[in-house]
Amino acid sequence: MATLKVPVTAEDHAQGPASADVTLVEYGDYECPYCGQAYPIVQEVQKQFGKRLRLVFRNFPLSEMHPHAEAAAEVAEFAGAQGKFWEMHDKLYENQARLGEELYFDLADKLKLSSTALRQALEQRTFEARVRADFKGGVRSGVNGTPTFFINGHRHDGSFDFETLVSAIHQAMGTPKSASGKLKPRIFAKSGSS
Amino acid sequence: MAQSSASHVVPIQSVGVLPAGAVAPNFTLRATPDQTLTLSDLLGRPVILAFYPADWSPVCGDQMALYSEILPEFRKFGAELLGVSVDGAWCHDAFAQNRHLHFPLLADFEPKGAVAHQYGAYRAADGVCERALFVIDKKGIIAWSYCSPIAVNPGADGILQALEDLPK
Secondary structure, eight states: OOBOSSOOOTTSEEESOTTOSEEEEEEEOTTOHHHHHHHHHHHHHHHHHGGGEEEEEEEOOOTTTOTTHHHHHHHHHHHHHTTOHHHHHHHHHHTGGGOSHHHHHHHHHHTTOOHHHHHHHHHTTTTHHHHHHHHHHHHHHTOOSSSEEEETTEEEOSOOSHHHHHHHHHHHHTOOOSSOOOOOOOSSOOOSOO | OOOOOGGGOOOSSOOSOOOTTSBOOOOEEEEETTEEEEGGGGTTSOEEEEEOSOSSOOSTTOHHHHHHHHHHHHHTTTOEEEEEESSOHHHHHHHHHHHTOOSOEEEOTTTTTHHHHHTTOEETTTTEEOEEEEEEOTTSBEEEEEEEOTTSOOOSHHHHHHHHHSOO
16 A cells, blocks of 8 residues: 655645644645645545644646646745745635636735745746655655545545545544445546546 | 366466566567567666556546656666557557657557466456556566556556666
8 A cells, every 4th residue: 555655744734733633645736627626625624623634735746737737836835935835725726727827926916925036936946846856755655646645644545525535534533434435436547536 | 086177277367467576578569550669679778567457547647647747757767668558559649649648658459458468467357458567677577566456546656666676
């Protein structure tokens, strides 16, 4: 079974306490439609568990498929360097259909981030190394598409619909819930839709 | 008393993929509608052989698209990546273009699945290849193999580990 090879540290973007029972790590791509589908589901899951769950987001841009994914990841990291990672992360997913420079500067404005600094960061690829490091760590951990979730370090191979995620998290907590997680029915790949 | 004929029973399913230490069966398969590729031509460098069930699996979780993204990591080891399925060369061609794949997809098309069969990676019940991975060393010996549950894209961690473990 694939396991997380890069442990969660203070460098990670996390929501929820480090002492949480369960850490859910998501490797995601801002342009991936399945990640877009997963975004509100993950928020519901967070609501469900409150402080018992810590969410960590790491970048896994599939640039061959998604021409905007890398820049969007760098924009989120830029915001993160100024303490606004999650605000930017959320807005990028909420505006997934509009990814592109216009949106990035618009969002920077809304979050009161300097557009000059953003332009510089994008031109100089200031956050490329961080995004790349996330990607490589993901590959080493067996990330096999986006989104890929790890629950307490173990890759979640089931679907990411609400019921299945909640049930898998309960299991990791040692409090199995009656709702059984369903395996994705198709034989042709792991991927997002359920 | 006549003995039972158990020893004559023909297995209907392969018993598993070829293990590490086995010689990688040589083959020549179509890489494009008008070109073929022969495994032994690649002796001298490691080869990653990735059997997969079918072209056109769902977009973001697609194993071949993932490997194409990771290609630079494989190339650091001087390794050559080959995808193999029972789809025909024209199908592969369209699939590779659509998914921006930058490595050969081989058509194990006629006789169907013959190469997959030799590697123990044919799924007779479904008529497709298993999701099976092989890392072949520069001498043509299988250094690592893995057959993933068909519904689970195995990612690339095992491949990278196997490449790293190859003798320098």
